[in-house]
Amino acid sequence: MHKNIKVIAFDADDTLWVNETYFREAEKRFARLLSQYETENKIDQELFKIEIKNLDMYGYGVKGFMLSMVECALKLSNYTISQKVIEEILDIGKEMIEKPIELLDGVVEVLKQLQGKYKLIVATKGDLLDQERKLEKSGLLDYFHHIEVMSEKKVPDYKKLVKHLDIEPKELLMIGNSLKSDVLPLIEIGASAIHVPFHTTWAHEEVSQQDAANSDYKTVQSIKDIPALVL
Known part of the structure; x- marks a missing residue:
């Protein structure tokens, strides 16, 4: 992979x-x-x-x-x-x-393993100021080359991201909890994606079983499973 x-x-x-x-x-x-x-x-x-x-x-x-x-x-x-x-x-x-940032289990460990071996970025939706604030409060800033705050995470948005990064789609791997936003659009443009489910999902991010079944992506139960796939 x-x-x-x-x-x-x-x-x-x-x-x-x-x-x-x-x-x-x-x-x-x-x-x-x-x-x-x-x-x-x-x-x-x-x-x-x-x-x-x-x-x-x-x-x-x-x-x-x-x-x-x-x-x-x-x-x-x-x-x-x-x-x-x-x-x-x-x-x-x-x-x-104002909520404190509660990192998910294994995040720091995984970023330490991947840093220096790949260019790491954050690609997220949301309010720019809020997301920048959360990243700073998280203590993770030094692991990432930069942060991309996207207004949407659809096929055209990821095509723009790939162009901005000056890479081919096959050279991008996206990791996220949302099939709709972090996985299916990447598969459509020819990139790779790993789905790391979270225990609760906003209804707007849900996809049909058929859409999920028709795409080629990997699902892991924890972010701690990522290094075994990419190192």
């Missing part, structure tokens, strides 16, 4: 450190704040619909999530939500941004 690889790109959230868990916790807190207006299930559904509608405008990340929570609260309360609750919603988002 490794004979052609020059660059290994790592997804950040839920590949290097915990992220989606905090969103699930925030959604539960948000549902409790709005419990007088709707059931938790209905609140989750409405918030998700608003998030997806807003992606083109806000992109990915906590800030867009905060704005979507405020919009959802206004709509579900028929615009009667109190200023105090709006403030509490904003506090949920601020607390998410």
Whole structure:
């Protein structure tokens, strides 16, 4: 697998450190704040619909999530939500941004083994400022050549990445937890990908079993399994 690889790109959230868990916790807190207006299930559904509608405008990340929570609260309360609750919603988002970085097991060990043997980069979606802040807080900055914060992770975006890196698609290996964002588009452009599942996945990142089965990629249970495939 490794004979052609020059660059290994790592997804950040839920590949290097915990992220989606905090969103699930925030959604539960948000549902409790709005419990007088709707059931938790209905609140989750409405918030998700608003998030997806807003992606083109806000992109990915906590800030867009905060704005979507405020919009959802206004709509579900028929615009009667109190200023105090709006403030509490904003506090949920601020607390998410200020969360300490919890590295996943084996990340530092693996990066140490790969550093110097490949060009290592981070290729992630989200808010530029937030992702740069998280990488700095993680203590992992010195392992990576640079960070690519992408507005989307689709075939055209990865083609741009390959061109920017001045390599052939076959010389890129992507490692990440999302089949939709970190694996399937890479296979389509002729690059390689390794799927490292995380225990929870945002509904927007889910793919059909058929799409997953029709692509040639490797799945490992832990990032600690990566060196055996590429060294």
